[in-house]
Every structure is written in C-alpha cells, then in structure tokens.
Amino acid sequence: xxxxxxxxxxxxxxxxxxxxxxxxxxxxxxxxxxxxxxxxxxxxxxxxxxxxxxxxxxxxxxxxxxxxxxxxxxxxxxxxxxxxxxxxxxxxxxxxxxxxxxxxxxxxxxxxxxxxxxxxxxxxxxxxxxxxxxxxxxxxxxxxxxxxxxxxxxxxxxxxxxxxxxxxxxxxxxxxxxxxxxxxxxxxxxxxxxxxxxxxxxxxxxxxxxxxxxxxxxxxxxxxxxxxxxxxxxxxxxxxxxxxxxxxxxxxxxxxxxxx
Amino acid sequence: xxxxxxxxxxxxxxxxxxxxxxxxxxxxxxxxxxxxxxxxxxxxxxxxxxxxxxxxxxxxxxxxxxxxxxxxxxxxxxxxxxxxxxxxxxxxxxxxxxxxxxxxxxxxxxxxxxxxxxxxxxxxxxxxxxxxxxxxxxxxxxxxxxxxxxxxxxxxxxxxxxxxxxxxxxxxxxxxxxxxxxxxxxxxxxxxxxxxxxxxxxxxxxxxxxxxxxxxxxxxxxxxxxxxxxxxxxxxxxxxxxxxxxxxxxxxxxxxxxxxxxxxxxxxxxxxxxxxxxxxxxxxxxxxxxxxxxxxxxxxxxxxxxxxxxxxxxxxxxxxxxxxxxxxx
Numbered sequence: 001x002x003x004x005x006x007x008x009x010x011x012x013x014x015x016x017x018x019x020x021x022x023x024x025x026x027x028x029x030x031x032x033x034x035x036x037x038x039x040x041x042x043x044x045x046x047x048x049x050x051x052x053x054x055x056x057x058x059x060x061x062x063x064x065x066x067x068x069x070x071x072x073x074x075x076x077x078x079x080x081x082x083x084x085x086x087x088x089x090x091x092x093x094x095x096x097x098x099x100x101x102x103x104x105x106x107x108x109x110x111x112x113x114x115x116x117x118x119x120x121x122x123x124x125x126x127x128x129x130x131x132x133x134x135x136x137x138x139x140x141x142x143x144x145x146x147x148x149x150x151x152x153x154x155x156x157x158x159x160x161x162x163x164x165x166x167x168x169x170x171x172x173x174x175x176x177x178x179x180x181x182x183x184x185x186x187x188x189x190x191x192x193x194x195x196x197x198x199x200x201x202x203x204x205x206x207x208x209x210x211x212x213x214x215x216x217x218x219x220x221x222x223x224x225x226x227x228x229x230x231x232x233x234x235x236x237x238x239x240x241x242x243x244x245x246x247x248x249x250x251x252x253x254x255x256x257x258x259x260x
Numbered sequence: 261x262x263x264x265x266x267x268x269x270x271x272x273x274x275x276x277x278x279x280x281x282x283x284x285x286x287x288x289x290x291x292x293x294x295x296x297x298x299x300x301x302x303x304x305x306x307x308x309x310x311x312x313x314x315x316x317x318x319x320x321x322x323x324x325x326x327x328x329x330x331x332x333x334x335x336x337x338x339x340x341x342x343x344x345x346x347x348x349x350x351x352x353x354x355x356x357x358x359x360x361x362x363x364x365x366x367x368x369x370x371x372x373x374x375x376x377x378x379x380x381x382x383x384x385x386x387x388x389x390x391x392x393x394x395x396x397x398x399x400x401x402x403x404x405x406x407x408x409x410x411x412x413x414x415x416x417x418x419x420x421x422x423x424x425x426x427x428x429x430x431x432x433x434x435x436x437x438x439x440x441x442x443x444x445x446x447x448x449x450x451x452x453x454x455x456x457x458x459x460x461x462x463x464x465x466x467x468x469x470x471x472x473x474x475x476x477x478x479x480x481x482x483x484x485x486x487x488x489x490x491x492x493x494x495x496x497x498x499x500x501x502x503x504x505x506x507x508x509x510x511x512x513x514x515x516x517x518x519x520x521x522x523x524x525x526x527x528x529x530x531x532x533x534x535x536x537x538x539x540x541x542x543x544x545x546x547x548x549x550x551x552x553x554x555x556x557x558x559x560x561x562x563x564x565x566x567x568x569x570x571x572x573x574x575x576x577x578x579x580x581x582x583x584x585x586x587x588x589x
C-alpha cells in the first residue's frame with residue numbers, strides 16, 4: 001500500500017469524520033467540524049443528518065463552496081428545513097441530537113472548555129467571544145466531540161471559566177449539577193484520540209495517531225493524562241479519505257494547520 | 261408615542277425616514293432589541309442611533325457582531341445582553357474587547373446567556389411569563405450557584421417541584437423597542453422575511469414598539485397572497501422605513517451577500533481607539549444617511565454583492581370555487 005501524505009489538519013478532520021456513525025444526528029459547526037460531517041456522509045455515513053445552530057436541518061453543501069459560517073445564507077439556500085433557533089436547540093433538549101461537535105480555545109482535564117474570558121469577569125485580562133450555542137450543545141447533546149490542535153497552552157489543568165461544561169470537577173459532579181445526559185465523548189487532536197475515565201472523569205488517551213510518540217503528547221499537555229499500558233494506534237487516513245477531503249476543500253481553506 | 265401594550269392602527273401609513281423613526285421611537289436609557297441572527301442586521305438603524313447620540317442604551321442581541329461592536333465603540337451602550345460578540349470573519353471585535361478589558365471608551369456591563377437560554381428569555385418576554393425552565397447552562401460558569409465564577413446574570417437554579425431534577429430558570433427579557441431589517445413590508449408594517457430568521461420571532465414579540473426597516477415597500481396585496489411569510493403584523497409596528505441595503509455589510513437573503521472584505525477591513529481599521537474614530541468619521545458621523553453610505557461604497561461594490569435569482573417554486577394557497585358547497589356565481 002502506498003503511503004498517503006496529509007497535514008495535521010487533514011488528519012484531525014479524517015479522525016473526526018470516523019467518529020460519526022451512520023444514521024445519527026450531528027450538530028456541526030463551521031469550518032473543520034462541517035467538513036468532517038460531509039466527509040463522513042461521503043464515506044461511511046450517507047445517512048448522517050447535519051443540524052446547524054442557525055436553525056437549519058439537512059444542508060446541501062457543494063464541494064469547494066463551504067460556507068464560512070453555518071449561520072449565513074449559503075447554508076440556507078438549499079436545505080431540508082429552516083427552524084427558529086429556539087426550536088432547533090430544543091430538539092437537543094428533547095434528546096434528538098447524538099453528536100455535538102465543538103472546537104475550543106482552552107480545555108481542561110475534565111473536558112471543560114473556556115471561550116469566555118481569562119481573569120476577573122468585571123475587567124478580564126483576556127476577553128474571548130463568549131458561548132454562543134456551545135454551552136447548550138455540551139449540556140444537551142448525547143456525545144460531545146471536541147476537535148483541537150494539541151498545544152500546551154490549550155490543554156490546561158483548570159480552565160479560568162467553564163463556558164462549556166464537560167465533566168465539571170470530575171466524578172459525578174456533572175450529574176449532580178443537573179446535567180443528566182451527555183458529556184465529552186472524544187477529544188480529537190493531531191496527536192491522538194482522548195476519552196475520559198469512567199470513575200474520575202479525568203482525560204485519558206485512547207489511541208495515538210501514526211508516527212506520534214507518547215512523550216510528545218505528554219509535553220504538549222498541561223496536566224497528567226491517564227495512559228493505559230496497551231495503547232493502540234489509529235489507522236492512518238486512507239487515500240480515498242484524503243482524495244474526497246481535497247475535493248471538498250480544494251483551497252485548503254479549512255484544512256490548513258494552524259500556526260503555533 | 262406608543263404607551264404600554266396599546267396596539268398601533270393596522271391601516272395607518274407608517275412610512276417615515278430613518279432619522280424620524282429613531283428620533284420618535286428610541287429614547288436614551290431604552291432597552292433595545294436588535295434583530296437578525298448574523299443576517300438581516302439593522303446596520304442603517306444602528307448608524308442613525310449613533311449619529312443622534314443616544315445614550316445609556318441596553319442592547320440585547322443574540323449574535324452581537326460588528327454592529328454591536330460599533331455601538332460599543334461609539335459609547336452609546338451601557339449594558340449588553342448577548343451570547344457572543346465577534347467579527348464574523350471570525351476575528352476579534354476590538355471595541356467590545358476594549359470596553360470589557362479597559363473600560364474604554366466606557367464600561368459596559370455584560371449579561372451573558374447561551375443561545376438557548378437567551379431565546380427562552382425572549383420567549384418568556386413575548387408570552388409575558390414569569391420564567392421558563394430549561395436544562396441548559398447547569399454546572400457551568402454561568403451557574404453562579406455552583407461555580408462562584410463572579411459572572412452576573414439573572415438566571416436561577418432550582419429543583420423542579422414536579423420531578424425534583426435541578427433546572428435553570430430563565431427570566432423574561434422584554435424590550436422597549438425592537439428594530440429589524442426585513443426583505444419587504446407594506447406601508448402599514450405587515451412585514452415579511454425569509455432565510456435564517458434565528459431568534460427574531462420571539463425577539464420581536466418581546467418588544468413594546470417595533471421599527472421595521474425594509475429593502476422594499478410593497479402593496480398589501482403582495483403580503484396577503486403569502487401570509488405564511490409575514491413575521492409581524494401591522495398592529496405591532498410603530499414605524500416602517502424604506503432602507504435598501506440597510507443591512508450591509510451583513511447579508512439579506514435574496515438581496516445581497518455578506519461583504520466579507522468589509523468585515524476584514526473593519527477588523528484592521530478598528531485595532532486602536534484612534535483608528536476606530538477615523539473609521540466612524542468616514543462611515544457614520546461624516547455622512548447624513550444611508551444614501552451617502554451607499555455612495556461611499558460605490559455601485560460596483562454593491563453590484564458584486566448581488567446574488568443571482570434562485571426562486572423556490574410558487575405554492576398555491578388555492579382559490580376555492582364553492583362556498584358552503586354552493587358553486588360561486
């Protein structure tokens with residue numbers, strides 16, 4: 001078999017697509033999450049239904065014309081249904097959404113994400129955009145997928161503010177707060193795939209991507225990861241996956257690795 | 261001026277200029293709802309509010325993009341109710357960040373909700389309910405009963421009297437005035453809109469007074485042939501303003517695309533307070549109205565934003581040929 005060349009953003013996109021099962025319903029965000037969803041539809045999951053925060057069900061998106069935002073008119077031109085935002089988010093509250101797909105500026109060992117601020121809320125040191133629908137998605141979808149570039153400053157022991165709830169303070173704190181469903185299912189980075197320990201709810205590594213050394217993962221993580229003795233490796237992206245991906249995003253607008 | 265829940269006349273011609281509408285219906289200290297979820301944003305109205313120097317406004321907007329950023333930079337907002345604030349590129353909304361991190365040009369109190377929580381607050385406001393219960397926002401930094409995060413909002417967290425489960429109680433948010441840019445309206449305010457309407461249905465219903473800005477003013481006959489598309493009825497509307505391109509640089513489905521290069525230009529030209537002042541001098545303070553603004557943009561630029569027509573198949577509401585079983589004469 002010939003080896004397929006791919007960059008780290010393409011790797012994360014392919015691994016994210018593989019996490020989405022056929023016949024399920026996914027809440028996709030603009031950029032990489034959306035491309036993963038379409039890639040999944042074009043490979044193993046033709047029956048995947050995509051929802052967007054703006055109120056949209058079943059967008060028909062053309063290769064090479066990916067919308068810069070999932071809440072703009074390019075998405076609404078051809079779609080199965082347009083709902084109000086209240087209605088689409090309430091579909092989640094009623095349990096119809098299998099996967100929520102999020103990115104984040106900062107994640108901690110319990111899978112909590114921060115996209116609000118760092119420092120004092122009255123006069124923060126750093127001010128980020130805020131939650132949007134991320135808090136709703138992470139509170140209400142059955143399985144949360146988080147896709148991020150793996151950097152030490154993004155993988156912190158404790159986030160300054162929990163914009164988006166993962167397992168909160170670990171253990172059963174998520175359930176105790178009233179969040180009886182969901183939780184972070186997988187964190188997918190350019191180094192590997194991560195999950196959470198069933199008891200402590202601390203982040204553990206589930207699989208390493210091809211060619212990645214566990215030492216690099218440790219170096220780039222700002223807290224202690226649970227590492228099992230027997231650590232599997234993911235299958236590298238196939239030629240077919242990379243071919244479809246490049247057809248979808250020919251200018252690599254959404255599949256160019258972020259600079260560090 | 262309208263008072264309380266008094267309905268407006270369905271048959272009053274409410275057409276007026278933007279400056280008259282803002283002067284008559286927006287007062288200092290008002291709680292303002294600005295409609296449009298990323299598209300159909302009332303930019304022309306916001307610019308007129310800034311030009312008229314309105315003060316101490318509470319602005320509530322589900323998606324606060326550069327329109328809100330400009331109002332913050334111009335110092336007209338004292339309290340912001342929102343779910344997120346950025347330049348849709350995406351990039352930083354610089355005035356928003358300066359106001360929060362440096363209190364420049366003034367301090368802005370921020371009241372933040374998730375999109376579902378804010379939509380339910382509009383819903384509660386529209387239905388005049390004391391609160392709505394939901395299962396979002398629990399446990400996070402917004403759940404101040406759990407987190408001591410110091411974040412201020414008006415949410416409460418209680419056990420359900422029915423099931424005992426912990427729920428988030430969302431208060432009603434009501435507004436003095438709502439402003440929305442739509443595709444078309446008749447002169448009375450029967451306003452029609454389509455595309456991604458986001459939070460606007462309940463947002464508009466939670467307002468006492470409404471200013472409708474429209475790309476086109478049409479005969480009532482156009483409206484009544486397609487009543488499913490009507491967003492608000494005339495009796496809820498105080499003013500109707502004909503304002504083509506009134507949402508630029510935000511998009512209007514079927515009329516114009518988002519002006520992405522303008523968003524990038526805005527990001528660059530507002531990185532400092534001084535740059536922002538220059539930007540506003542050019543695009544807001546130094547001009548009289550939207551006509552001047554469109555001249556600044558230039559016809560070529562506008563034409564480039566215009567989409568090709570992409571029509572849905574017409575639907576038929578049916579013209580019945582009998583009445584109580586008796587054929588029409």
